[in-house]
């Protein structure tokens with residue numbers, strides 16, 4: 337599926353602001369962004385629930401509404417309303433009947449963890465139960481693409497694990513999955529690829545590891561234990577003369593309690609330079625966390641303003 341220069345504006349708000357995105361068959365992609373970033377609007381365009389003002393959206397080469405009508409797409413939306421008096425089983429069976437080649441209803445109920453309350457009315461479910469029913473609805477048509485808008489928002493920990501297990505089993509069958517989330521760890525753990533959106537634009541696109549590297553590499557720490565037994569200047573003196581801040585990749589240096597912490601864009605190059613200077617005592621290297629990466633990419637003065645997406649091809 338693809339977005340090509342897609343724009344959707346609501347008055348002055350450009351909820352989707354020139355998005356170009358290609359997702360190949362079989363990929364599992366997380367759409368990651370803060371509240372109001374444009375995730376739901378992008379999903380509405382993908383499902384044919386809304387139209388772009390400019391640009392185009394295609395699903396398996398078709399206009400989204402046609403792809404949906406052909407049974408190629410299943411969706412789990414945030415605000416689907418319960419139909420009074422209809423039971424879980426009846427709803428899922430009804431939806432199955434609208435697809436050309438659905439999976440068995442019992443299989444969808446089982447995969448979504450709702451078999452136990454198949455006979456219960458939809459308007460008598462808890463928020464988490466209703467959410468699992470929406471997952472069964474998305475699955476039952478056995479669609480080629482499944483689109484999940486914040487699928488785990490109301491789920492408890494156990495239901496969340498069960499949900500991701502089911503989702504991954506679905507993806508392993510070669511299906512394409514797109515889900516939106518604010519949860520960095522979920523995106524990292526469950527997607528092949530993370531697309532970070534901010535203010536309607538794609539600001540980064542790649543694996544979790546690539547995002548970490550693109551957003552500032554990592555942290556390198558080392559001991560600056562002072563003079564040695566002979567009273568000669570030890571690592572601290574060398575550190576001063578070396579000028580840690582001038583080492584390759586180093587963005588900032590903080591020294592506290594005899595230990596230096598370097599934030600670096602290129603941990604490998606920084607470590608090689610430190611080793612060349614003999615500064616290796618207590619050396620530790622940690623990648624930037626995904627939180628660091630996300631904040632760097634979506635902060636007010638991040639790369640969004642007036643610039644293209646962060647290129648991850650080179651990292």
Ligand SMILES: Nc1ncnc2c1ncn2[C@@H]1O[C@H](COP(=O)(O)OP(=O)(O)OP(=O)(O)O)[C@@H](O)[C@H]1O
Pocket residue numbers: 346349350351369370371372373374375376377378518
């Ligand atoms: N129908 C609408 N009318 C007016 N503004 C809208 C409409 N739909 C979305 N917006 C605005 O577009 C922007 C993007 O909203 P969207 O719901 O796509 O974000 P989101 O990333 O899904 O957020 P959340 O994580 O909170 O669900 C927001 O500023 C929102 O207020």
